[in-house]
Amino acid sequence: MAIDDAISFKKLEVFLAFMKLNNMARVSELLGVSTVSVHRSLHSLEEAMRCPLFKREGRSLIPLQAAYTFAEFAQRAVEECEHGILKVRETAGFNAKRLKIGSLYSLTLRCIPQLMIGLKLRKPVLDIDLTLGSNRDLLQQLADGKLDAIVIGVHTKSEFHDALDPELLSIPLFDDDIFLAAPLNSPYSGQTQINLTDLHQEKFVTLADGFVTSQDFWYCFEKAGFSPNISMRVQDIFSLINLVSGGIGYSLLPGRVAKFSSQIELIPLESNYGAQQRITLLLPKIRERDPNLLALTAECRMYGRHDGKKDGFL
Incomplete structure (x- = not known):
């Protein structure tokens, strides 16, 4: 049998609260709705059930045996639904441990x-x-x-x-500028700014594609107007820093890596060749x-x- 569209979990919540408290004013206070809304929900639910749930005595509603029977199943339905929602959220990672x-x-x-x-x-x-x-x-x-x-x-x-x-x-979280990474005591050591076009004869090492620093590397050289001579590509920043410090080649790296090694120097790029990452x-x-x-x-x-x-x- 199809369930009437007028039967909703919200109405079941009102119905169960009324069966527990047996007072519309208290149900209204508990759920934060008007007593008129409580009465309408109960009346609408009774009509959707197509059988009487209450008898009227003056302005009071007295639950019939059918209401008590329905309350047992309604309580289980609400509890199962709540349990299902928790399980779905847990599966989706919502408030998981x-x-x-x-x-x-x-x-x-x-x-x-x-x-x-x-x-x-x-x-x-x-x-x-x-x-x-x-x-x-x-x-x-x-x-x-x-x-x-x-x-x-x-x-x-x-x-x-x-x-x-x-x-x-x-x-x-923060923005990080891109610098020329050079070994200590390189010919460019101590310069306040680097013009990338001055390094067109130098060898470079870089991260493989897929890293944001690799994207910045090629972005800067695109602005400089030439393709760098790549001697090696690596898969992690630590290997790249070691290659630079060992003199295998220069690179372009974000400023935060300065703290990873004292064996490299980070030199600012001229503004027209620079780039910036936003850590997000x-x-x-x-x-x-x-x-x-x-x-x-x-x-x-x-x-x-x-x-x-x-x-x-x-």
Whole structure:
């Protein structure tokens, strides 16, 4: 038998409250609705059942045996629905006991540990899984639901920023400039600014495609008007820094990596060849009210206000 459209969970909630309290004024106070709304809900529900649930004695409603029978099933239906909603939210990761976060290797010195400490203070029982990778890999895992949120670098130029999925919520943490990375005591050591065109004969090392720093690398050279001589491509920032410090080649790196090694020098680029990354938290908009992600968002906002500038090249 088809269920009448007039039977809703909201009306079941009103009905069950009335069966418990047996007083419309108290039901009205409990649910925050008018007594008229309570009466209408009960009357509408009785009509949809196509059988009497109450008898009228003056202005009072007296439940019949049918109402008590219906209350047993209605209570189970509401409880099952509530249990189902919790299970669905748990399956989708909403307020789960574990949060899966993705980030870049270059953010593991200060930014990510600071965020994790703050998040654990807000949510002591929350377990956190951290996945490190490239922008491309992390964005794909976020889209596939394998990660709940990611903290990555986003190119600040509008054409790159506009390419972000509109279904994602973005929370900026800090901006980081791109520099020439050179070994100590290189011919360019001590210069206040570098004109990239002066390095057209030099060898370079860079990250493989998919990393935001690799995107910035090619963006800067496109502005300089030439293709650099690439001697090696690597998959992680630590190997890249070691190659630069060993004299294998120069590179273009964000200012935050200065703290990873004392064996390289970061030299500012002339403004017409420069680029900037915006370190940003990304999460699905549909999950922005998830309590765990709300805590992470709050921590990122606080980090951006108080600690973000410490991560750049000062």
